[in-house]
Amino acid sequence: MPTTLTLKNIPDEVYDRLKASAEMHRRSMNSEAIVCLEAALLPAKMTTGERLTRARELRSLLPKGQFRAKDVDAMKREGRS
Numbered sequence: 001m002p003t004t005l006t007l008k009n010i011p012d013e014v015y016d017r018l019k020a021s022a023e024m025h026r027r028s029m030n031s032e033a034i035v036c037l038e039a040a041l042l043p044a045k046m047t048t049g050e051r052l053t054r055a056r057e058l059r060s061l062l063p064k065g066q067f068r069a070k071d072v073d074a075m076k077r078e079g080r081s
Contacts (some may be wrong), residue, residue: 007033 010018022032046054 018030018032022029022076
């Protein structure tokens with residue numbers, strides 16, 4: 001059963017990073033905090049196949065045609081000499 005947790009005296013830097021991460025992932029601060037806690041305390045053991053399936057699911061959510069392989073490769077090489 002879910003429970004409520006109140007955090008006090010959160011260092012400014014931790015708060016700022018949590019807020020930025022929540023905005024980047026389009027989550028509430030509460031949801032982002034839960035995701036961070038789950039990642040730290042409940043690390044998931046995924047098989048290679050599960051990771052590949054998840055990557056394909058995430059890729060299917062991207063806008064179609066905006067991420068061509070040659071463009072991604074060029075961006076990765078940009079600035080390297």
